[in-house]
Amino acid sequence: MENLLQALRARLEQGGLADGLRFLNERVPHRFTGVYRLRDGTLYSVGLFDKLSEVLPEGLKAVPLADSFCQFVLRDGGFSTACTAQDERLNGHVYQGVVGSYIGLPLTHRGDDLQGTLCHFDFEDRAPVSEDEYAFLNKAALLLPRFLPSS
DSSP: OHHHHHHHHHHHHHHHHHHHHHHHHHTSSOSEEEEEEEETTEEEEEEEEETTOOOOOGGGTEEEGGGSSHHHHHHHSOEEESOGGGOGGGTTOTTBTTBOEEEEEEEESSSSSEEEEEEEEESSOOOOOOHHHHHHHHHHHHHGGGGSOOO
16 A cells, blocks of 8 residues: 555655546546535535546535535545445435445544545446555545645
8 A cells, every 4th residue: 555655645746636636536436536625614626537527517616515425524534325326324415316426535634634525426326445445545635635725
């Protein structure tokens, strides 16, 4: 795992957050990999990679916390679902079945200073990532905050 973290660090140092998100996205089947920051009850995208390289949909630029899956990341320290439509934890959620799959982790420097969220998501259902990949994402979430733009 240390080699992966070194590779991610190199990508972030050479190409910034955008290149780091591309690196993380290349490792998963999800269409999007993003970083969001919470401000005044809304999550704002500070970086988003799209495998299809399409124009960022307006609905992904800013999302009210109460309408986001990131709320569960912030509450529980992480959240993952392979199929939102069948996930009973999301019953009644505005994006249940709209976003197909989601993996999110809190971004912190030391584990106690929340900077935002790191997430992979897709409009399609996707198989869960392996335990090793999830562990790597947890380490990546500790590395990313120093590469975030100033608020």
